[in-house]
Amino acid sequence: xxxxxxxxxxxxxxxxxxxxxxxxxxxxxxxxxxxxxxxxxxxxxxxxxxxxxxxxxxxxxxxxxxxxxxxxxxxxxxxxxxxxxxxxxxxxxxxxxxxxxxxxxxxxxxxxxxxxxxxxxxxxxxxxxxxxxxxxxxxxxxxxxxxxxxxxxxxxxxxxxxxxxxxxxxxxxxxxxxxxxxxxxxxxxxxxxxxxxxxxxxxxxxxxxxxxxxxxxxxxxxxxxxxxxxxxxxxxxxxxxxxxxxxxxxxxxxxxxxxxxxxxxxxxxxxxxxxxxxxxxxxxxxxxxxxxxxxxxxxxxxxxxxxxxxxxxxxxxxxxxxxxxxxxxxxxxxxxxxxxxxxxxxxxxxxxxxxxxxxxxxxxxxxxxxxxxxxxxxxxxxxxxxxxxxxxxxxxxxxxxxxxxxxxxxxxxxxxxxxxxxxxxxxxxxxxxxxxxxxxxxx
Amino acid sequence: xxxxxxxxxxxxxxxxxxxxxxxxxxxxxxxxxxxxxxxxxxxxxxxxxxxxxxxxxxxxxxxxxxxxxxxxxxxxxxxxxxxxxxxxxxxxxxxxxxxxxxxxxxxxxxxxxxxxxxxxxxxxxxxxxxxxxxxxxxxxxxxxxxxxxxxxxxxxxxxxxxxxxxxxxxxxxxxxxxxxxxxxxxxxxxxxxxxxxxxxxxxxxxxxxxxxxxxxxxxxxxxxxxxxxxxxxxxxxxxxxxxxxxxxxxxxxxxxxxxxxxxxxxxxxxxxxxxxxxxxxxxxxxxxxxxxxxxxxxxxxxxxxxxxxxxxxxxxxxxxxxxxxxxxxxxxxxxxxxxxxxxxxxxxxxxxxxxxxxxxxxxxxxxxxxxxxxxxxxxxxxxxxxxxxxxxxxxxxxxxxxxxxxxxxxxxxxxxxxxxxxxxxxxxxxxxxxxxxxxxxxx
Numbered sequence: 001x002x003x004x005x006x007x008x009x010x011x012x013x014x015x016x017x018x019x020x021x022x023x024x025x026x027x028x029x030x031x032x033x034x035x036x037x038x039x040x041x042x043x044x045x046x047x048x049x050x051x052x053x054x055x056x057x058x059x060x061x062x063x064x065x066x067x068x069x070x071x072x073x074x075x076x077x078x079x080x081x082x083x084x085x086x087x088x089x090x091x092x093x094x095x096x097x098x099x100x101x102x103x104x105x106x107x108x109x110x111x112x113x114x115x116x117x118x119x120x121x122x123x124x125x126x127x128x129x130x131x132x133x134x135x136x137x138x139x140x141x142x143x144x145x146x147x148x149x150x151x152x153x154x155x156x157x158x159x160x161x162x163x164x165x166x167x168x169x170x171x172x173x174x175x176x177x178x179x180x181x182x183x184x185x186x187x188x189x190x191x192x193x194x195x196x197x198x199x200x201x202x203x204x205x206x207x208x209x210x211x212x213x214x215x216x217x218x219x220x221x222x223x224x225x226x227x228x229x230x231x232x233x234x235x236x237x238x239x240x241x242x243x244x245x246x247x248x249x250x251x252x253x254x255x256x257x258x259x260x261x262x263x264x265x266x267x268x269x270x271x272x273x274x275x276x277x278x279x280x281x282x283x284x285x286x287x288x289x290x291x292x293x294x295x296x297x298x299x300x301x302x303x304x305x306x307x308x309x310x311x312x313x314x315x316x317x318x319x320x321x322x323x324x325x326x327x328x329x330x331x332x333x334x335x336x337x338x339x340x341x342x343x344x345x346x347x348x349x350x351x352x353x354x355x356x357x358x359x360x361x362x363x364x365x366x367x368x369x370x371x372x373x374x375x376x377x378x379x380x381x382x383x384x385x386x387x388x389x390x391x392x393x394x395x396x397x398x399x400x401x402x403x404x405x406x407x408x409x410x411x412x413x414x415x416x417x418x419x420x421x422x423x424x425x426x427x428x429x430x431x432x433x434x435x436x437x438x439x440x441x442x443x
Numbered sequence: 444x445x446x447x448x449x450x451x452x453x454x455x456x457x458x459x460x461x462x463x464x465x466x467x468x469x470x471x472x473x474x475x476x477x478x479x480x481x482x483x484x485x486x487x488x489x490x491x492x493x494x495x496x497x498x499x500x501x502x503x504x505x506x507x508x509x510x511x512x513x514x515x516x517x518x519x520x521x522x523x524x525x526x527x528x529x530x531x532x533x534x535x536x537x538x539x540x541x542x543x544x545x546x547x548x549x550x551x552x553x554x555x556x557x558x559x560x561x562x563x564x565x566x567x568x569x570x571x572x573x574x575x576x577x578x579x580x581x582x583x584x585x586x587x588x589x590x591x592x593x594x595x596x597x598x599x600x601x602x603x604x605x606x607x608x609x610x611x612x613x614x615x616x617x618x619x620x621x622x623x624x625x626x627x628x629x630x631x632x633x634x635x636x637x638x639x640x641x642x643x644x645x646x647x648x649x650x651x652x653x654x655x656x657x658x659x660x661x662x663x664x665x666x667x668x669x670x671x672x673x674x675x676x677x678x679x680x681x682x683x684x685x686x687x688x689x690x691x692x693x694x695x696x697x698x699x700x701x702x703x704x705x706x707x708x709x710x711x712x713x714x715x716x717x718x719x720x721x722x723x724x725x726x727x728x729x730x731x732x733x734x735x736x737x738x739x740x741x742x743x744x745x746x747x748x749x750x751x752x753x754x755x756x757x758x759x760x761x762x763x764x765x766x767x768x769x770x771x772x773x774x775x776x777x778x779x780x781x782x783x784x785x786x787x788x789x790x791x792x793x794x795x796x797x798x799x800x801x802x803x804x805x806x807x808x809x810x811x812x813x814x815x816x817x818x819x820x821x822x823x824x825x826x827x828x829x830x831x832x833x834x835x836x837x838x839x840x841x842x843x844x845x846x847x848x849x850x851x852x853x854x855x856x857x858x859x860x861x862x863x864x865x866x867x868x869x870x871x872x873x874x875x876x877x878x879x880x881x882x883x884x885x886x
Contacts (some may be wrong), residue, residue: 071834103779130762148630154602159628159639162605175862183776185602185810187591187641188858189866189885194604194637198630333626336546367628387791400628415631426873442632 001081003042006063009085010045013055018046020091029088030081031068033135035328037078037406041068044088052209056089057205058174068438069201071143074135076329077405079200080143080374088441091142094207100125103214106165106182110144111206127213128406130157134315139225142206148198150260150401152249161197165212169196169204172432181366182210186375194429200403201438203431217283218432220248222307225298226274227252231340231366233278233358236294237366240280243291249281252365254343260360261313264320270313272297275439279314280364281307317362321373324358328370328383331363332391339368342394348387348423350374357383369400381410388414404442412442448504452497453488453530461489472513472531473524476578479769480521480849492641493611493619493650499798500534500648501617501769504877512644515557516584517578519772520848521792522643522884528537529883537650539883544567548656549608549625549818554585554649557747561654570656573600574882577758591641593844598809599691600657600661602844603881604640608655612639612647615875625653631685634841638870639872642845644881646874663691668741668833669717670695671765673808674783676721679737680809692724693726697786704756709762721808722757726748764816771813771826774806774842775834782811785837789866792829793817800826812843819837824853831857847885855885 020026021043031038045067047053060067066086073080094110095421097118098344101107105127106230109118115136119129133139133151143149144339150159157163168178171191179193195202227233237250256278262269271277273295280443282288286302301307321327334342343361352360354377363370377383384407388398392414398404413421424443427436429435454462463469464486472837474481484527488510490496503510511529525531536551540561544550548570552561558579576582576594586592587608592603600606611621612635621759622636640645670676673695705712714720717740725731729745732738744750764770777785786804793802797820806813820826827850831841835857841847847855856864867886872878 007685011695047558048856083749084624106839148634150628150630154628161634171862171866175865177866178860179863181838181840181858183778183806183840183843185593186840186846186857187593187842187846188757189847190642190646190870191604191634191637191640191862192863193592193864194634195846195870197634199633202697203633245548335626364628368626368681369628395624397624397626397629399630400626403630404632412631415624415629417621419614420620420632420635421624422618423614423620423874427633427638430869430873 004351004390006065007043007101009059010056013059014045014047018048026166029073030041031092031153032078032081034075034076034322034326034329037081037083038080039083039085039415041082041086041088044090046090046093047232048093052088053205053207054170054174054176057170057172060087061173064270064434066439067434071112071140072138075143075147075405076402077407079403079405080436082438083406089205091140097121099215100127101369104182105286105399106181106210107213108208108210109141110208115141115144122213128216129211130163130214130314130391131160134318141209145197145206145209146201147403150369155199155250156213156248156366161194163211164197164209166191166210167193167196167206168208169206169236171204174438180208180210190222196298198380198403200405200442202428203437205437216375217246217248219285220281220283220307221300222304222310223280223297223300224271224310224313225278226271227276227278228274229276229340230343233276233365234336234339236278236292237280240282240292245278245288245292246283247366248283250364250366251279251362253277253314253317253362257317257360257362258313260320262314264323265312265316270299278406279310297421298441314362317360318411321360321375321407324375328374328377330384330387331400331402332370332372332387332396334368334370334391334394334396336368338396339365339370342390343370346365346372346387349390350383351375352387356380367400406440409442446863447453448460449502449508450486453486453499454701456502456796457488457490457495461491461826463487463489472516472533475521477519477765477769477772480524480526482506482524482526482528484525484529484531487761489533489536491536491734493613496532496648496650497613497617497619500613500615502615502819503530504879507877507879508851508880509643512589512648513585514555515581515737517577517582518586518590518848519845521759521882522590522846525848527883533646534583540564542658543570547625550656551623551651552584553651554583556584558587558839565569565656571659573606574603575655577761582654583857586648588640588652589642589644590846595692595694597807598693600790604637604884606654607640607652609653610636610639610649611651612649614647615880623651623653625748641846643848643885645871645885646880648880660689661731661852662728663724663726663750664729664743664745665753666723666732666741666743667714667753667756668721668723668738669714670719670721671717672719672783676719676784677779677807679721679735680723682692682737683725683735688735689726691722691726693809694722694805694806695873696757696760697807700803700805701756701758704759704764707766708755709760713742740847749799757805760803764803767818771817771820773827773830774831774843774845775813775815775839776832777811777813777834777839781837781839782808784811785833785839786813789830789833792833793820796825796829810843852869852885
């Protein structure tokens, strides 16, 4: 079946108004948020329900036409844009929010619901989503499941895989699996839910998600703490745990990044200057900080506006970096003991191959997770290569939370053996026999 | 290749002394703990390391000979005994305990290490294993991973899948996968670790496990509380949470079970008689119980001996039931709101088809998980059928934590759709192409 016939079939499934073929209406679906990944698609298809997704996938599988599932398109590794001419299947119309079940603290939501919408919905019931991230206004729950999103609350609640107690997905042959009973204890077969989490749209398209919500703390405090290096930041988080603080988040960044943010936002440095900073967020009163040894010159806040003001120094890093140019964004995990040494080494190594580049590091220090941003280096993969090899050589991961996408595929063998990759390929063939689901991602 | 040649090849791999063929030495490997599941095996093979496991599996795959992996053989669903003449691959020699890493709170252990040995090893470093269960002296970590064991601490720490930050396993073709870096945040491909957890030996044989340990509470208290029914027990747990108790476990049982235990142990009823009882265990001082409304006549303990004494009323249920005869043991999860009504309904339904049978219910009430034990009913599947159908009809699961094994295979379609079962079969074929790993289990 040729392209025209397939598009006609897709129009029959989702309605003509939901098959977008004009270049202007496709444009927003064809480029990622950073502007680094850009492609073209014959059409953007916007199904309105699970059955329509299944029929779209089945038709594309029959035609042998590749698709890229897309949620909020906030990914950073080129995993949700049509780089090889794939059809885009946008899930944004699947944004229904089910009632919050107070007894089980669960909610069933459509894959296309934005995180912020689900957060507001949960908050109305006195609950919260266990994962939070800066792209909350656009990032969709389905995309967050597909990429096993981590974010700002990982230390406290884990990543997306832990929040998902069931999901519905369309596999590569158009079949629908829906382990949605939402029972915490349910050993009845393979963990399809966990397998689809983090599979980056290559095994199935997530259509609905049953989320386990969490109880938000009654009181929260935030401190911005100058520290001499990341090792000190990691040490302070351990001290805070020992002192009995219920740490909700522990973010780290450096003075060059802080100054970039201050210039971008027109703000002054909020604390005395230091090499690095720890943003510590905990559930409890601000005076608990006195029990944590080794903290001087911290700026603290407990009210929502004050806390948001402190968080802004961390969250505005991405915007401030993007304002400099199109960044290389790497996202690595290191063993905690190696985090600080990695931060020093990676700057040296990048400077050696890209002397004029700007390197900005920030991340979730208590998770060992650093985001390495490089602006102004060579317009090829040499910077990525040196960053990822440096992380892998220290026993780290080349992707903490962003995933592999298309951007990191060539480095996957740094952290996965040939036997593991072979197992992945066999799982891929099992659930997507025609190989049409995001075929240029991950493997 | 015939049986004799295969056994010779296996002797060449593991050494003659580790291929057990005599009926007397095989006997303990051929029958399960309850005595309900019994088979015969041409040989019990005891490899001494991962490479030997891989070579054994590869040889069996080449010969087309089925194997049953076996750890402590404490399973309850016939998943680890050679019911169809399979070769038993015992993992008990793989019992090495690596050093506890204090910074990451992780430990790498062999699959054959018994839970109690790992618990003692972790305790020596001031830490604990997040899963605990009554069979701790025999149950092995590998078997607990393969069955995604739940147990007594599920409410607080989740099941085995959550404790595992990496594992090594031999797939059905003899290839070894070993995602063992132990990084909490690591989105680099499919979650093989989570997929192998709970796969019941049908996708791979677990050989080593990297466990995330937990911090044990400094102070613990236990209360045995008479309650009018399970709904009241569930309500008390919710009240305890609201009152700020950090609940570590919440177990429930009924007066008939308590009397059975008392007779078995020669003890008196520890509290005034009631229809049901809640065993509540929390991290904190005993006076916190005063903050939980609705508790009268509770017996409490804070010292280790006193707490163990209270726990004995719960943990001795299995022994007391086994002393009556070979039980049908069913293990179901219900939505919390349905738990009490299920307990009433299942007794009525079993009594209707097995009037002389003894029905004993106990379980992890806050997880919605009940163990239904029936002794003295018909020696066929009619009791199992009515129990599992009653659970499934209320939106429950036919296996909370025991798994499917051979015992519950025929009821799996009650809770899994044909599309889900088809996906399972394709995953099975992908990772065990010769179909030799526990072929009579799960699917």
